[in-house]
Amino acid sequence: MLENFLQVSLNGLINGSTYALLGVAFGLIIGVTGRFHVAFAVTYTLAAFVAAWLTMYLGAPFWAAVVAGALVAALTGSAIERFVYWPILLRTGANGLLMVFVASLGVSIVGRNLIALTTLQNSATVVNGFSNVGLNLGPVTLSSLNLATATVDWLLIVSLSQLLARTSLGRIIRAVRANHEMALCVGIDPGAVTFIVFAIGSFMGGAAGVFQAALTSATPDMGITPFFYALVVAFVAGLSSPPLVVAAVGIALGLVESWTTLVLPTTWTALVVFGILFIYVALRPLRRGLASA
Amino acid sequence: MEIAFQYIDTILVFAVFALSLNLLQGYAGQVSVAQAAFGAIGGYALALLFLDAGVGPAWGLAIGTIAAGFAGFLVGLPALRLTTEWLILLTLAVQTIVVTLVQTDHALGGSFGLQNVAGLRIFGLPLDEPSQMFPLFLVLAAIVYLTCYRLGESPYGRVLRAIRDDATACRSLGKRVYAYKLTVFSLTAAMAGLAGAMLVIETSIASPTLFSFDQSAVIVAMVVIGGAGNLNGSLVGVAVLTLLAPLFDRLLPFNEQAAFVLRLVAYGAVLVAVLLVRPQGLYPDAITRRLERALRRGGPALEVGAEAALEPAIPSVEIVRQPSRDVPRDVVVSAEGLCKKFGGIVAADDLSFRLFRGHVSALVGPNGAGKTTVFNLLTGAIKPDAGRVVLRGEDVTNATPDQIARSGMARSFQSVRIFPRLSTLENVMLAIPGQPGEHLVPLFLQWRGTSAAERAAREIARNWLHFVGMGAHEDAPAGALAFGEQKLVALARVLATDAEVLLLDEPASGVDRRWVDAMLEVIASLRDAGRTICIVEHNLHVVERLADHTYFMELGKITAEGDFNTLTADRRLVEAYFGVV
Numbered sequence: 001m002l003e004n005f006l007q008v009s010l011n012g013l014i015n016g017s018t019y020a021l022l023g024v025a026f027g028l029i030i031g032v033t034g035r036f037h038v039a040f041a042v043t044y045t046l047a048a049f050v051a052a053w054l055t056m057y058l059g060a061p062f063w064a065a066v067v068a069g070a071l072v073a074a075l076t077g078s079a080i081e082r083f084v085y086w087p088i089l090l091r092t093g094a095n096g097l098l099m100v101f102v103a104s105l106g107v108s109i110v111g112r113n114l115i116a117l118t119t120l121q122n123s124a125t126v127v128n129g130f131s132n133v134g135l136n137l138g139p140v141t142l143s144s145l146n147l148a149t150a151t152v153d154w155l156l157i158v159s160l161s162q163l164l165a166r167t168s169l170g171r172i173i174r175a176v177r178a179n180h181e182m183a184l185c186v187g188i189d190p191g192a193v194t195f196i197v198f199a200i201g202s203f204m205g206g207a208a209g210v211f212q213a214a215l216t217s218a219t220p221d222m223g224i225t226p227f228f229y230a231l232v233v234a235f236v237a238g239l240s241s242p243p244l245v246v247a248a249v250g251i252a253l254g255l256v257e258s259w260t261t262l263v264l265p266t267t268w269t270a271l272v273v274f275g276i277l278f279i280y281v282a283l284r285p286l287r288r289g290l291a292s293a
Numbered sequence: 294m295e296i297a298f299q300y301i302d303t304i305l306v307f308a309v310f311a312l313s314l315n316l317l318q319g320y321a322g323q324v325s326v327a328q329a330a331f332g333a334i335g336g337y338a339l340a341l342l343f344l345d346a347g348v349g350p351a352w353g354l355a356i357g358t359i360a361a362g363f364a365g366f367l368v369g370l371p372a373l374r375l376t377t378e379w380l381i382l383l384t385l386a387v388q389t390i391v392v393t394l395v396q397t398d399h400a401l402g403g404s405f406g407l408q409n410v411a412g413l414r415i416f417g418l419p420l421d422e423p424s425q426m427f428p429l430f431l432v433l434a435a436i437v438y439l440t441c442y443r444l445g446e447s448p449y450g451r452v453l454r455a456i457r458d459d460a461t462a463c464r465s466l467g468k469r470v471y472a473y474k475l476t477v478f479s480l481t482a483a484m485a486g487l488a489g490a491m492l493v494i495e496t497s498i499a500s501p502t503l504f505s506f507d508q509s510a511v512i513v514a515m516v517v518i519g520g521a522g523n524l525n526g527s528l529v530g531v532a533v534l535t536l537l538a539p540l541f542d543r544l545l546p547f548n549e550q551a552a553f554v555l556r557l558v559a560y561g562a563v564l565v566a567v568l569l570v571r572p573q574g575l576y577p578d579a580i581t582r583r584l585e586r587a588l589r590r591g592g593p594a595l596e597v598g599a600e601a602a603l604e605p606a607i608p609s610v611e612i613v614r615q616p617s618r619d620v621p622r623d624v625v626v627s628a629e630g631l632c633k634k635f636g637g638i639v640a641a642d643d644l645s646f647r648l649f650r651g652h653v654s655a656l657v658g659p660n661g662a663g664k665t666t667v668f669n670l671l672t673g674a675i676k677p678d679a680g681r682v683v684l685r686g687e688d689v690t691n692a693t694p695d696q697i698a699r700s701g702m703a704r705s706f707q708s709v710r711i712f713p714r715l716s717t718l719e720n721v722m723l724a725i726p727g728q729p730g731e732h733l734v735p736l737f738l739q740w741r742g743t744s745a746a747e748r749a750a751r752e753i754a755r756n757w758l759h760f761v762g763m764g765a766h767e768d769a770p771a772g773a774l775a776f777g778e779q780k781l782v783a784l785a786r787v788l789a790t791d792a793e794v795l796l797l798d799e800p801a802s803g804v805d806r807r808w809v810d811a812m813l814e815v816i817a818s819l820r821d822a823g824r825t826i827c828i829v830e831h832n833l834h835v836v837e838r839l840a841d842h843t844y845f846m847e848l849g850k851i852t853a854e855g856d857f858n859t860l861t862a863d864r865r866l867v868e869a870y871f872g873v874v
Contacts, residue, residue, distance in 0.1 A: 109561030
């Protein structure tokens with residue numbers, strides 16, 4: 001019983017690390033730029049497919065494929081910002097949030113189905129090249145791929161945290177997050193910052209996508225569920241929270257989700273996660289006072 | 294032939310979905326990415342009732358609609374107090390929860406859904422072929438269209454559009470904003486439920502994929518592509534996206550699977566292209582078109598021939614200055630010991646003052662003295678930490694802004710807060726109290742009374758617009774007016790509330806000199822008609838000319854009060870106001 005609990009908790013920590021990475025990445029984008037970036041799911045998926053193609057058809061080494069996939073995600077994310085969101089916001093002004101959200105839905109539909117076109121003929125799309133072995137750690141086990149995933153998750157989270165806290169780029173990003181107009185007034189170009197933020201966030205999300213594809217396989221709609229997890233983590237943590245706080249929420253979500261499987265069938269976990277989100281959001285006006293109604 | 298009916302049926306089903314979302318999003322300004330989820334409630338209700346209890350589609354449609362409406366009510370309770378991004382998030386959560394629920398519940402068929410909802414008959418007629426469904430669907434879609442039209446293009450819809458443009462300003466005119474949002478959210482969820490039930494009839498299956506997040510996204514796309522705020526626009530949006538299906542399925546040389554995927558690519562591409570090229574949609578509503586034209590011209594949208602009215606038509610009222618006003622007067626409003634802190638900042642510190650009938654009182658003081666906070670405290674926009682507000686003997690300290698407005702104390706805003714996508718006349722009409730057409734029961738049951746009241750309201754609003762000299766611009770979108778003109782329209786709007794107490798926040802700031810004079814005359818004539826007026830004003834000439842009694846505020850405190858000339862003779866106050874003289 002105890003061993004089972006420990007194993008489930010370890011699984012929760014490993015999944016939670018990925019949720020943490022996703023939440024941090026998505027939270028960075030929406031927190032700094034205000035864009036409700038649904039197409040985050042597309043860049044996540046694209047990274048997985050690019051990595052899979054590289055290992056399947058070119059025999060690229062695993063880690064090179066991870067980096068290449070994440071880089072393609074970064075480029076794509078920035079391109080979406082530059083060629084879709086930015087021009088729309090120039091024209092819509094006050095209504096912008098909703099319009100960007102809708103455009104993002106459009107980009108997701110296009111992206112996901114373009115990827116789906118490539119899968120019509122062949123069977124499974126997988127990321128090869130990682131020799132996965134089981135590791136026995138006393139009462140619990142985990143695979144080396146799990147370990148690698150969690151390590152990379154935390155490497156990226158801590159790097160971003162350090163970047164924001166210690167570098168001048170990080171200071172500029174935080175300035176734009178705190179106040180767009182004021183940042184503009186002190187000579188920061190929010191457009192450029194937005195562009196960089198999309199690149200960083202999409203890179204991090206893309207890395208998560210590649211590892212997911214290595215664990216199972218790459219499918220066109222593999223991005224939807226992780227996107228929802230990213231949403232939950234980012235919003236529950238707060239859109240202007242530092243990365244480590246967001247990451248803590250991700251870990252908590254992973255643990256809660258794992259522990260629910262001890263008492264409920266696994267199909268119910270999504271319900272629990274979104275139930276938490278619903279209650280959290282629904283209670284928000286009460287926490288905030290009713291003045292904003 | 295049947296294939297044509299099949300596409301037409303699909304158009305009708307999605308027309309109901311899109312009309313419901315358009316009323317919610319285009320009129321009331323609320324977002325929902327859960328329309329498909331509400332559709333699932335209606336659809337599964339119809340399927341379950343038929344398969345398990347043999348209940349026919351007539352009852353299935355009705356019960357499905359009501360169930361979805363009730364679900365919408367429950368979701369709306371917390372959701373409608375949220376800002377846009379949180380509302381998106383919450384409806385996303387609802388969408389996911391509903392789909393996950395139907396997917397995991399074996400009684401609902403899991404991932405495969407409830408199959409074989411076939412052999413339906415309504416009023417004895419079979420519903421097996423698309424052509425047999427068509428008359429039913431046409432009637433239902435027509436009912437939904439007419440309902441949305443009645444709700445949207447009426448005094449009720451005027452309130453919805455005002456909430457969309459500026460909920461705070463709408464509340465300050467006495468409207469129960471939250472109740473409107475909740476009602477319209479429930480109604481549109483019910484319509485989505487009806488559409489979902491129709492979809493199940495059409496496909497004879499109720500499955501999770503039929504009501505997935507993607508379907509919700511497609512419904513949003515239809516509304517945005519067509520043009521939010523225009524019901525006919527949604528029909529265009531539905532037609533465009535639905536007819537992409539035959540294009541890809543039949544006319545272009547793709548295999549079935551590829552055609553399906555490419556069609557979705559096209560959906561998304563059309564959506565993004567429309568947003569990039571025409572963010573207002575293919576067929577936006579009339580006032581948006583006018584507003585765009587005006588803004589493109591780069592100036593206020595004056596009607597042709599209206600230039601003659603550029604000089605303000607000063608209302609013909611006698612302005613009688615009555616200097617001897619020390620006789621005891623009716624106290625209409627009294628503030629007693631109001632305190633309010635924002636963190637460490639004391640915005641109001643034990644404020645007490647009174648406003649008298651037939652008096653103009655003025656609040657003056659340096660920037661940051663807390664003058665606008667006083668208005669916010671009086672009108673319930675913020676609650677005081679201590680103290681109370683009494684309006685005609687009644688304690689209104691804990692009343693909401695709309696309750697206070699209905700009790701007879703109305704305010705204007707320093708930043709105008711006009712409703713830009715309402716016409717000038719509509720801005721003023723909205724403020725008129727007691728309109729039957731703003732409530733559902735008279736709106737649908739007393740057509741004649743509603744339209745008579747609407748005509749009367751139009752006349753009253755015209756009079757107020759003429760009163761402030763803006764009569765020539767009644768059809769212009771308020772967002773296209775110059776700032777000074779908007780200020781006058783906002784004044785007409787607050788006057789139209791018929792409130793006994795008027796709180797005017799910087800009525801003269803940013804207004805052209807010519808208009809200032811017009812405005813002063815208007816305010817003076819109201820004072821003489823027995824209204825209770827309080828102004829916050831930086832322009833001391835305005836205060837000098839209007840104020841019967843002046844309160845001087847510094848750092849949240851009233852430090853002096855009395856006659857304007859007495860106050861300005863005090864060297865310390867002048868220094869506090871202007872800095873060192």
